[in-house]
Amino acid sequence: MKEERLLVIDGFNLLSRGYFATAYRKTEDQLTKNSTGLYTNGLRVFLQKLFNVIEKYETSHLAVAWDIKREETKRKKKYQFYKANRGELAAPLIQQYETLNHILDQLGISQLTIPPHEADDIIGSITKKWSNELAKDCLIYSNDKDFLQLLNQHTSQILIHNKLETRYTVDHFKAEYGIEPDQWIDVKALLGDPSDNIPGVAGVGQRSALPLIQMYESIDNLYQLLPDLDPKFNRYIKKLVEGEEFARISKELVTINCDLDFFSTFNLADLAYQPDHEKIRNVLAQLEVSIRLG
DSSP: OOOOEEEEEEHHHHHHHHHHHHHTTOOGGGSOBOTTSOBOHHHHHHHHHHHHHHHHTTOSEEEEEOOOOGGGSHHHHHOTTTTTTOOOOOHHHHHHHHHHHHHHHHTTOEEEOOTTOOHHHHHHHHHHHHHHHTOOEEEEEOSOGGGGGGOOSSEEEEEEETTEEEEEOHHHHHHHHSSOGGGHHHHHHHHOBGGGTBOOOTTOOHHHHHHHHHHHSSHHHHHHTGGGOOGGGGGGHHHHHHTHHHHHHHHHHHOOOOOOGGGGSOOGGGGBOOOOHHHHHHHHHHHTOOOOOO
């Protein structure tokens, strides 16, 4: 019997990567479509990668987590500047998301969307539940490094590391950064995240954020001990004082909620999935999409 192992896909992250990789320097008219006019460039990459990862890591349970509309998220409702730098999604990308929703339903793959929460919070909550209740392997598929805060002895992240797709574990993280995964939140609070318009502390960058948390463990502790800051960080004192409010807001924004009420009665057994290659081929043939299986 196959060892139980959960694979959680960050849906829009994977679909967007596939879409933009195959849409580079192309107009919408040049994107791959089927005979009915449905765009297929991004969803084909999504499905190929999905089934490759399922097979490679011998996963027994599967979930795809999706974001809701940006304006409807809990973070955006509280802080209007959050992700304010993001443009509208391209129409072909939205169409492929809708098509993919239908395909995954047909294939019996669990999809999770939980307003007003983002996919990050779904992934955080489901991986925590899996780790606590089953203490079995759990894999997060995403190149979003916010998920590093979720790493533990059971949960790893599949990401591009040193130019290779790697199963990045908590041991890899500790060796690389010299802190615990939950302290990654504090590093991000200082750094901010330009892609999400999260401010961080102006003037505190890569060279200083990690060393500060390595030494002071958290931003709470850092600000408490600011009057006695190590002299090697003196040039950051004024920046830290001026940026304290932004640091605390940034920490709130980058902290993944791992306790969504939805999962209090959720049955993890419902995520069991075994690919039926014949069914997959039939469904994709109707869509006129071909991928390599097994």
